[in-house]
Amino acid sequence: MSDKNEIVTIEMAASDRLRLDQQINNRMEKMGHTAYDYSRLDLGFELPVNWPADMNCQLTLAQLTVIAVKLKMRIVIDNINMLPLKIERVTQ
Numbered sequence: 001m002s003d004k005n006e007i008v009t010i011e012m013a014a015s016d017r018l019r020l021d022q023q024i025n026n027r028m029e030k031m032g033h034t035a036y037d038y039s040r041l042d043l044g045f046e047l048p049v050n051w052p053a054d055m056n057c058q059l060t061l062a063q064l065t066v067i068a069v070k071l072k073m074r075i076v077i078d079n080i081n082m083l084p085l086k087i088e089r090v091t092q
Contacts, residue, residue, distance in 0.1 A: 007085075008061040017052040027071045041070045 012020065025035040033040055038047040043066050051057045061075075068075050 006060050009058045010061060010064060011058060014052070014055070021052040023073075024067060024071065027073055031071060041067070043067065043070065 028037075028041075029035050036049050038049070043063070045063055045066070047063075047067075048054065048057060051059070064075055067073070
């Protein structure tokens with residue numbers, strides 16, 4: 001989902017990813033959506049059903065914001081780090 005040029009990515013432990021996925025799906029069901037049917041939310045990007053188990057599938061803050069808006073949720077950040085960008089140098 002995200003690439004090396006993203007400024008903000010969300011990196012979570014597997015258990016945190018599963019917890020977040022459960023929060024999203026609980027809210028989907030509460031709003032009358034079918035759980036895990038992310039395509040019905042019209043997110044503007046593909047969210048695979050197995051995203052929590054795929055550690056290469058890192059959501060961006062923008063993607064999480066879209067999900068939160070669609071499901072009338074809010075995002076609470078309780079731990080944040082800032083790291084240098086890994087910039088590739090092109091040599092000729």
